[in-house]
Amino acid sequence: MDRGGPGKVVLGALSPHPPLLIPEVGGDMLLEVDDTKRAMERLALAVREVDPDVVVIISPHGPIMPGSIGIWAVGTLKGDFARFGAPEVAFTVENDLELLSVLLDEGRAAGYPLQGVDEALLKRYGYPPDLDYATLIPLYYLEKAGVRKPVLPMGMGFFHPRKLYEFGVILRRAVEKAGRRAVIIASGDLSHRLTVDAPAGYSKSGPAFDRTLWDLLSKGDVEGILNIDPQLREDAGECGYRSLVMMLGCWEGRSVKTVPLSYEGPFGVGYGVCLIRDKDLYLASLGEDEGRQSSRPHPLVELARRTVEAIARGEAPPSAEDVSLPGDLPARAAVFVTLYRDGHLRGCIGTIEPVHSSLAEEVISNARQAAFADPRFLPVRAFELNRITYSVDVLGEPEPVDDERQLDPRIYGVIVRSGRRVGVLLPDIEGIDTAKTQVDIARRKAGIRPDEPVELYRFRVIRYT
Structure with a gap:
């Protein structure tokens, strides 16, 4: 234990x-x-x-x-x-x-x-x-x-x-x-x-x-x-x-x-x-x-929103150098940004390890990608903005696991890796109640067959909405 x-x-x-x-x-x-x-x-x-x-x-x-x-x-x-x-x-x-x-x-x-x-x-x-x-x-x-x-x-x-x-x-x-x-x-x-x-x-x-x-x-x-x-x-x-x-x-x-x-x-x-x-x-x-004890969105969520709204209106997005975030946040971290329109998924892009020099830059980049480059959706347009809500997941360090018994889809996200192919799924997604379902979906996202051997990793997130 x-x-x-x-x-x-x-x-x-x-x-x-x-x-x-x-x-x-x-x-x-x-x-x-x-x-x-x-x-x-x-x-x-x-x-x-x-x-x-x-x-x-x-x-x-x-x-x-x-x-x-x-x-x-x-x-x-x-x-x-x-x-x-x-x-x-x-x-x-x-x-x-x-x-x-x-x-x-x-x-x-x-x-x-x-x-x-x-x-x-x-x-x-x-x-x-x-x-x-x-x-x-x-x-x-x-x-x-x-x-x-x-x-x-x-x-x-x-x-x-x-x-x-x-x-x-x-x-x-x-x-x-x-x-x-x-x-x-x-x-x-x-x-x-x-x-x-x-x-x-x-x-x-x-x-x-x-x-x-x-x-x-x-x-x-x-x-x-x-x-x-x-x-x-x-x-x-x-x-x-x-x-x-x-x-x-x-x-x-x-x-x-x-x-x-x-x-x-x-x-x-x-x-x-x-x-x-x-x-x-x-x-x-x-x-x-x-x-x-605050009704305002978390600063990370506010940063994602400002980024998407500025780009959708043809304006310059926020600059990471000008962003001040709470001191309890990590300087760098992997991040997923998720958009919902009327409660339904509208875009989700993220990283499993930090690729930018600051947390603010990571959020700005992934918010841009989720809104305008998620291949499953058309780019967000200005008329949709008042119907879109955001969440930002800050990922913890992935840790390897031996098998699905060490996973819990309510608590842990999962990374499925086979060679250069990698599938990722965040935790606590509605309708995903078992580790097998979580791994199967991550395999499909990465194009990994059910019979192919894989490396499994789990990670925790802090979700800001």
Whole structure:
């Protein structure tokens, strides 16, 4: 599983866990949490985009050990929604026991009380052998998005917030030592006392707690979250605070951005979905509004548009020397520029390695080619311009793969090479759901017969729209 590079916590998330988020459980009631459902779908797409090695899930309904934090130590884990009338919604996942071992070692070195929970310990404390529903709900949405990764599930601890936060620091250290790219999900609802018909009855502390926490989380004020009045927390009847604090500790000392995706409080319970990421990480799956809090197209997309519109009108295109791009972009990179007219493909040209001296020049050149030299289409004309939209894919370094089993068309693009013939296909194309289909299309584009031996490469992209 180790990719050979340094480990890193690549994404964090707060995920609510009402069972009615599962369609087979919620039925028509799912409409009451539609904002939360859509946010969970976006959360899952973001996880798919960062392509982790492991998903760590901290659940307030996981194994709770006296005086320590309990972490599942069973190799193959199962769970279902039978207790909610949907036994057919079932999961079997592999536990990352190697990461668990490193985490337990790190806990011992720091004098932090951690406990691996195996079958014997489950029997001793009378815990069921199955994963709890608060762990399964985020897994459901991840699986729907095609994310099937090993997990490391655990319960939370009844410690002081700063001690819970310290756990996150230890967890991050273990992730880094184990060489894992990890997503950390804190499963938890907010107040259960928002309205008179709430499960725990009404308390004015319920809405006050949710407003306070959501405001602090939206601003990324971790210190403020740690200092929330414990009496307010208790009176609010929350169940996600401890999981959230444990996850936030993973970001200690890093420059981070929180991305609130939704908050609503139907049925008297607060459901919040939020992502936590490095400030310099752009998640194309979120789009500009969520990802950068801006309605303007990304500068690369704007550059492609300006290039095509200038040439179509008989004007000079932008000069790369006069273009200023964000500093977090690479100086040079391979790029694909894609044009759509009324949602349908209108041109697509790109490079699999940079051929120009700057990223700006690469975009300008490929935008020109996609609009006016794609052999599948007539050149773009001025009257079409207000109906054309653009996307720019910046390619990562291609890496060789042994066979199609190492491909995933939702995450990786593919390069198929036979001698001087090369076929390329970008990832996440509608209708291309299997690696075989992806490779077959790339072969046809390059004129490579199905029986000819080929070299396969995969690459990731960051897509700007």
